[in-house]
Amino acid sequence: MADQRFQSLPGFRDFTPRDCAIRNYLFTTWRQVAHRYGFTEYEAPIVEPTELYLKKTGGELTGQLFRFEDQGGRDITLRPELTASLARIVGANQRDFPKPLKWFQIGPCFRYEKPQKGRGREFIQFNADILGEASSSADAELISLAIDTMLALGFKEDDFVIRASDRESWLGFCSANQISDTAGFLPLIDRLEKIKPEILDKKLAEFGVTRELVDAFIANPENASAAFREIQDNLNARGLGQFLELDLTIVRGLAYYTGAVFEIFDKKKSMRAVAGGGRYDGLLSTLSDGAADLPATGFAMGDMVIRNFIEETPNAKMAMEAWMQRNPACDVYIVVADESKRPDTLRILSELRNAGIHSDFSMSQLNVGKQFKKAEQSGARLALVIGSEFPEMQLKTLLFRTEETIHPNTDLIESIKKHLDSPDGPLIA
Amino acid sequence: MADQRFQSLPGFRDFTPRDCAIRNYLFTTWRQVAHRYGFTEYEAPIVEPTELYLKKTGGELTGQLFRFEDQGGRDITLRPELTASLARIVGANQRDFPKPLKWFQIGPCFRYEKPQKGRGREFIQFNADILGEASSSADAELISLAIDTMLALGFKEDDFVIRASDRESWLGFCSANQISDTAGFLPLIDRLEKIKPEILDKKLAEFGVTRELVDAFIANPENASAAFREIQDNLNARGLGQFLELDLTIVRGLAYYTGAVFEIFDKKKSMRAVAGGGRYDGLLSTLSDGAADLPATGFAMGDMVIRNFIEETPNAKMAMEAWMQRNPACDVYIVVADESKRPDTLRILSELRNAGIHSDFSMSQLNVGKQFKKAEQSGARLALVIGSEFPEMQLKTLLFRTEETIHPNTDLIESIKKHLDSPDGPLIA
Numbered sequence: 001m002a003d004q005r006f007q008s009l010p011g012f013r014d015f016t017p018r019d020c021a022i023r024n025y026l027f028t029t030w031r032q033v034a035h036r037y038g039f040t041e042y043e044a045p046i047v048e049p050t051e052l053y054l055k056k057t058g059g060e061l062t063g064q065l066f067r068f069e070d071q072g073g074r075d076i077t078l079r080p081e082l083t084a085s086l087a088r089i090v091g092a093n094q095r096d097f098p099k100p101l102k103w104f105q106i107g108p109c110f111r112y113e114k115p116q117k118g119r120g121r122e123f124i125q126f127n128a129d130i131l132g133e134a135s136s137s138a139d140a141e142l143i144s145l146a147i148d149t150m151l152a153l154g155f156k157e158d159d160f161v162i163r164a165s166d167r168e169s170w171l172g173f174c175s176a177n178q179i180s181d182t183a184g185f186l187p188l189i190d191r192l193e194k195i196k197p198e199i200l201d202k203k204l205a206e207f208g209v210t211r212e213l214v215d216a217f218i219a220n221p222e223n224a225s226a227a228f229r230e231i232q233d234n235l236n237a238r239g240l241g242q243f244l245e246l247d248l249t250i251v252r253g254l255a256y257y258t259g260a261v262f263e264i265f266d267k268k269k270s271m272r273a274v275a276g277g278g279r280y281d282g283l284l285s286t287l288s289d290g291a292a293d294l295p296a297t298g299f300a301m302g303d304m305v306i307r308n309f310i311e312e313t314p315n316a317k318m319a320m321e322a323w324m325q326r327n328p329a330c331d332v333y334i335v336v337a338d339e340s341k342r343p344d345t346l347r348i349l350s351e352l353r354n355a356g357i358h359s360d361f362s363m364s365q366l367n368v369g370k371q372f373k374k375a376e377q378s379g380a381r382l383a384l385v386i387g388s389e390f391p392e393m394q395l396k397t398l399l400f401r402t403e404e405t406i407h408p409n410t411d412l413i414e415s416i417k418k419h420l421d422s423p424d425g426p427l428i429a
Numbered sequence: 430m431a432d433q434r435f436q437s438l439p440g441f442r443d444f445t446p447r448d449c450a451i452r453n454y455l456f457t458t459w460r461q462v463a464h465r466y467g468f469t470e471y472e473a474p475i476v477e478p479t480e481l482y483l484k485k486t487g488g489e490l491t492g493q494l495f496r497f498e499d500q501g502g503r504d505i506t507l508r509p510e511l512t513a514s515l516a517r518i519v520g521a522n523q524r525d526f527p528k529p530l531k532w533f534q535i536g537p538c539f540r541y542e543k544p545q546k547g548r549g550r551e552f553i554q555f556n557a558d559i560l561g562e563a564s565s566s567a568d569a570e571l572i573s574l575a576i577d578t579m580l581a582l583g584f585k586e587d588d589f590v591i592r593a594s595d596r597e598s599w600l601g602f603c604s605a606n607q608i609s610d611t612a613g614f615l616p617l618i619d620r621l622e623k624i625k626p627e628i629l630d631k632k633l634a635e636f637g638v639t640r641e642l643v644d645a646f647i648a649n650p651e652n653a654s655a656a657f658r659e660i661q662d663n664l665n666a667r668g669l670g671q672f673l674e675l676d677l678t679i680v681r682g683l684a685y686y687t688g689a690v691f692e693i694f695d696k697k698k699s700m701r702a703v704a705g706g707g708r709y710d711g712l713l714s715t716l717s718d719g720a721a722d723l724p725a726t727g728f729a730m731g732d733m734v735i736r737n738f739i740e741e742t743p744n745a746k747m748a749m750e751a752w753m754q755r756n757p758a759c760d761v762y763i764v765v766a767d768e769s770k771r772p773d774t775l776r777i778l779s780e781l782r783n784a785g786i787h788s789d790f791s792m793s794q795l796n797v798g799k800q801f802k803k804a805e806q807s808g809a810r811l812a813l814v815i816g817s818e819f820p821e822m823q824l825k826t827l828l829f830r831t832e833e834t835i836h837p838n839t840d841l842i843e844s845i846k847k848h849l850d851s852p853d854g855p856l857i858a
Contacts, residue, residue, distance in 0.1 A: 005520070005718060006517050006518070006520045006521035007521070008473075008474050008477070008517070009478060009503065010501075012474035012475075013474065014473060014474065014518045014521075015471055016471055016522055016525070017470065017532070020472050024470065035758070035787050036782040036787055036788065037787075037788075038759045038787055038807065039758070040449075040450075041446065041449045042443075042444055042446055043444035043449050043452065044443060045441035045551055046441075046507075046537055046551060047495075047539075047551065048438065049438060066497075066499060068497035068498075069497075070495060072541075074438065076438060078475075078476070085443075088435050089435070089443045089445065091434070091435045092436070092443070093443075096445070097446075098803065098806045103446070108475055110475075110476075112499065112500045122474055130792075133793060135792065135793050137792040137793060138792050144779075148782065233772075234775060237771075237772035237775035237776055238775045239776065239779055240779070288434075289434060291434075291435065329464070329469040330467045342666075343662075343666035344666075346663060347666055349667070350573075350668055353465040353577065354577075356461070357465070358466075359465065359466075360466070360467030363529065363562050363564065363566040363567050364564050364566060377527045
């Protein structure tokens with residue numbers, strides 16, 4: 001049982017080295033894919049004026065805010081999401097940047113919710129947004145980014161699918177069925193599977209439609225919007241069409257979405273959405289008082305759900321473990337077998353580090369056996385033994401226990417790099 | 430004049446793409462050097478129970494806390510620094526990790542201070558700590574890390590120096606001069622240059638010593654401690670000795686330091702410390718109620734002061750700009766010269782991105798001239814023109830306007846990579 005005194009606050013996480021490495025794996029992968037797509041990174045303050053979040057249409061998050069007064073009497077809030085900050089920043093600076101903007105961000109967000117599996121009070125989000133491009137080609141670019149993010153994380157076609165729809169389809173349905181309160185109707189579609197059937201029937205009846213009519217609409221692929229078809233064609237041309245599925249039950253919970261919407265689903269647990277996004281053409285204008293009146297489409301992925309999904313999916317888990325083994329804390333551990341050679345050890349250590357090789361050693365005097373134990377604990381693939389015969393040294397592989405003598409005229413750095421690149425170096429090729 | 434409505438809170442920063450790239454340059458450099466030294470990364474929550482900070486001996490920061498009550502009535506605080514969290518985490522988990530720990534962390538901290546140049550209410554710190562090694566070899570390892578961090582940022586021997594001392598020296602002075610209130614005396618030494626001479630003389634007199642006696646002590650290198658000499662020898666062996674200077678006026682402001690202390694100084698403005706650290710052997714035990722009774726030495730560098738220093742120092746500024754040019758948002762911009770080839774463009778785009786090449790294009794139809802303008806704005810070195818003669822394509826360098834025909838049997842990826850690696854690729858070699 002963990003000592004209560006040393007616990008973080010409920011819903012907040014400590015990242016000890018392994019957790020931090022997993023976090024960094026997500027950061028690295030998110031950044032690499034976003035860069036491949038020509039997205040540029042931005043960041044916003046962790047704390048914003050509260051009014052920024054009260055403006056957001058719908059106001060779904062206002063009950064979950066970490067909201068305070070600072071020492072100067074300002075009403076401030078730990079950001080619960082990034083779109084409001086993005087609108088503020090773009091409202092202030094948009095003339096500096098050619099459109100469309102393709103911007104991404106990675107950082108913590110905060111919501112006062114009941115902590116549970118996959119949900120914390122502090123979580124990290126990857127946000128990608130395209131601003132200033134109204135056509136479906138931007139939605140396709142964004143969904144393509146989402147798919148390539150999943151592939152880069154090691155997920156395969158059997159593991160996940162993008163279910164997409166378009167609010168336009170439902171606006172057509174509403175119009176055909178004389179439903180004027182679309183803002184009241186769409187959340188019912190979002191919660192079709194979550195509301196008890198008898199209650200759902202009653203609520204649908206209030207809008208003058210039946211469950212049968214709704215189900216028939218959902219089942220008919222003819223109801224896909226023109227934008228959905230364009231997105232499908234676009235993804236087909238990229239060779240990614242097989243990852244997209246029409247699912248008219250996807251409307252997304254938040255009120256501000258206006259067009260194409262999508263979620264990434266775990267194929268094994270088909271009810272679990274691991275990320276999602278969609279088009280929100282009016283929101284930037286609302287949030288920025290008209291200063292940034294740009295059509296927009298965006299996508300967000302949280303670190304907690306995706307980490308769970310990775311750990312439950314063999315393909316993705318293996319990719320993550322392989323990355324971790326390719327990025328150990330230490331490549332070479334130097335064993336000081338003759339304490340009088342410590343000054344030489346320090347010089348060699350500096351040479352290795354200057355060459356970019358992750359190198360460590362025992363700072364205090366230890367017997368050789370204990371130093372080898374530390375070498376193994378460090379995750380290093382190689383031990384470099386410096387003893388009385390220095391400048392001659394021994395380079396040992398810790399996995400296969402092979403040994404090579406480094407002579408005074410040997411290029412030490414090259415010998416080490418050859419080992420680190422060779423099959424006996426990386427534990428997984 | 431910026432529109433007030435779109436301003437971040439005072440002391441909080443927006444990181445638009447260039448600012449974010451500079452931040453990422455710092456992150457990347459800090460991580461690379463820490464990894465070379467075999468340090469592993471950890472992270473703590475942004476928010477902690479307030480009591481964690483009230484425990485810290487001295488309590489220097491308690492007036493500057495962003496301190497609040499959450500919805501559950503908890504007294505919580507945005508972290509002003511990392512050592513308290515480190516003690517909490519190590520107190521909870523230390524049995525899981527072999528000693529010594531070499532841990533580093535990069536992330537935001539918060540202090541309610543008057544915003545000014547180099548000081549914000551939200552700033553980013555790089556923290557590196559060695560826990561569980563009492564000998565001066567750990568201080569030397571840490572100072573060496575600090576030096577190599579500066580060198581990796583492009584600073585040279587003419588730009589910076591490490592001034593180091595040891596509180597032991599002053600404890601000797603106090604003992605020789607019958608000063609028992611060392612906690613009252615050391616802050617006077619820390620502020621020697623900042624206190625008015627007549628007030629200083631009066632305060633020193635209260636401890637029974639004169640300014641002359643203090644100055645004579647400082648001027649005499651014989652007063653260097655044994656630990657300082659060991660650190661100097663250690664750095665000499667690493668080839669880094671020239672960066673270290675004895676400066677007995679360095680004692681660091683915070684009360685918890687116990688041994689070797691050091692600051693990195695800007696040589697041009699000799700009064701400006703850009704980072705610092707030192708040994709704090711009792712603090713972890715105090716903070717963790719004895720659960721983590723480990724000797725410790727640590728170092729912190731903030732992003733705001735170091736960024737100013739980089740921008741004022743030609744060597745470092747050039748290194749930063751070179752990094753930015755080696756890491757553009759976009760490597761290849763695809764120009765669609767024949768709109769009927771858009772599906773082919775999407776396929777080629779995916780191929781490039783799958784090969785790790787940062788690639789962008791115009792999502793909507795634009796004339797060729799405008800697409801070339803966008804290519805230049807993107808920072809790309811290459812434009813790939815796809816027109817009616819596809820699968821034949823043209824690869825153009827945007828700087829020198831050279832052109833190369835890509836034939837159907839040419840390896841496109843290889844041609845692009847050759848350009849990106851060749852001298853006409855990177856703008857700075």
